[in-house]
Amino acid sequence: MKxxxxxxxxxxxxxxxxxxxxxxSLGNGDRIAYEYYMQHAEHxxxxxxHQQRQSKQSVPVPPPPxxxxxxxxxxxx
Numbered sequence: 608m609k610x611x612x613x614x615x616x617x618x619x620x621x622x623x624x625x626x627x628x629x630x631x632s633l634g635n636g637d638r639i640a641y642e643y644y645m646q647h648a649e650h651x652x653x654x655x656x657h658q659q660r661q662s663k664q665s666v667p668v669p670p671p672p673x674x675x676x677x678x679x680x681x682x683x684x
Contacts, residue, residue, distance in 0.1 A: 618658065622651035626672050633675065641675070648672070 614620075629644035652671060 618651045618654040622648050622655060622669070625651065629672065638675070645672070 625644045625648035629641050629648060632638075632640035632644060649671065652669075
């Protein structure tokens with residue numbers, strides 16, 4: 608049985624997708640959705656780091672998104 612291969616940049620696309628969804632959620636004041644999407648983004652960041660170690664390429668992996676500002680963390684919803 609042949610396994611299905613993902614496109615080479617799949618992890619990067621998904622990382623960007625979930626970071627954007629997290630940013631949008633935070634902009635809407637939904638911290639729960641923000642954390643949910645960030646967990647997915649962090650998974651794909653780990654996948655990219657693993658792929659980079661396996662291929663031993665020096666392609667930089669984007670840093671994780673910034674931490675939620677204290678003003679937003681303490682804001683009442």
